[in-house]
Amino acid sequence: MQSFLTAPAIMTGLGLFFGTILAVAYKLLKVEEDPRLAHTEEMLPGTNCGACGEPGCLPFATKLVDNEVEPSACTVASSDDIEAIADFLGVDAGKATKRVARLHCAGGRREAFQIAEYHGFESCRAAAVVSGGGKGCSWGCLGLSDCDIACDFDAIHMNENGLPVVDVELCTACGDCVDACPRDLFELLPLDQKLFVQCNTPLEGEAVTVLCSVGCDGCAKCAADAPEGLIEMKNELPIIDYTSGIAASPKATGRCPTGAIQWLESGQFIDNQESERGHAQLH
Structure with missing residues (x-):
């Protein structure tokens, strides 16, 4: 009978002992939360x-x-x-520069050469893994709406040309489209950065234009026409240094033979005007 009572007594004592330690530790280590x-x-x-x-x-x-x-x-x-x-x-609200998602591709159905019809799970990521999609350009937008689906703010919709259109008013630069795109075509940029290269193809000359009429052919005319230090050619593509502090201007787009570099006043594809202009320049 005595041993029967001893075990509960010991357990109760241990419980009280460790409970006291926890209570004291909580009181001593508690971090006060700002109300x-x-x-x-x-x-x-x-x-x-x-x-x-x-x-x-x-x-x-x-x-x-x-x-x-x-x-x-x-x-x-x-x-x-x-x-x-x-x-x-009781603080200053501050002033943040609005950022939006921009797409490094303007090769929709009308501009990009199709080598096949993709039939399968309607996902850019699936197409990229299984067959690479139906476009001849291995670096361009696959047009299967992964970015549209990923956007929680209803800021991206596919247009009739098979390209995602970003509503700059609704875009919050959350980065979901950046993560969703298997070809890393989206970049988050300040809305006031108007000079933008709409191509991601590391080829040059005819090797590009046979695949896409609005692809960058690596001619470097934009780099020559832009203020010195603003644009550098890397892997046959013009790379704009947005951190340089050098003011950009539409002049850099003037001699581009394909319209791959554009001066964007607001949205990237407004009724396909930019895409159509690039197509017209080639022909």
């Missing part, structure tokens, strides 16, 4: 898209409360919401 944190998180969109550079709205709210970032870094929130957060925290 503004929960309300700040509630004021954010709650999309957890990562466009702000943080993995979610809670980590971003934490940095807001700690005054490590500005409210304007949230590209999803409206201007009114950003002002409300700034007023609540």
Whole structure:
């Protein structure tokens, strides 16, 4: 009978001992949470898209409360919401440059040579892995809507030419389309960066134009016409240094024989105007 009672007594004693240790540790090690944190998180969109550079709205709210970032870094929130957060925290809202997704390809159905018809799972990633899709250009857009499906903000839609059109008003630069594209064709750029190369093909001359009428043929005329230091030719493609601080101008696009480099005032493909202009320049 005595041994029967001893075991529960020991267990109860151990429980009280370790419980006391945990309670003391909690009291000593507890990190006080800023009471503004929960309300700040509630004021954010709650999309957890990562466009702000943080993995979610809670980590971003934490940095807001700690005054490590500005409210304007949230590209999803409206201007009114950003002002409300700034007023609540008593900080400056800041001014963020709007970024949008741009596609390094203008070779739609009308411009890119088709070598086959792809029949299978309607996915760019599947086509790229299984057969490479039906386009002759192995570096161009496959046009099977992975980016459209991945976009949580309804900012991407496929046009009649088989290319994804980004709505710059709805785009939040979250980067989902960048991750979804198996050919790494999307790049997030400030909307005010208007000079853009719509090609990703590392070929030159006729090797490009037989595959796509608006592909870059590597002639380097754009680099010659642009301000010195703005454009450098790498792997037969013009690479624009957006961090150079050198002001770009439409002049760099003037002598491009295929229209592969464009001056974009807003959207990349507005009623296919850019694509059609490049096609007309070749013919």
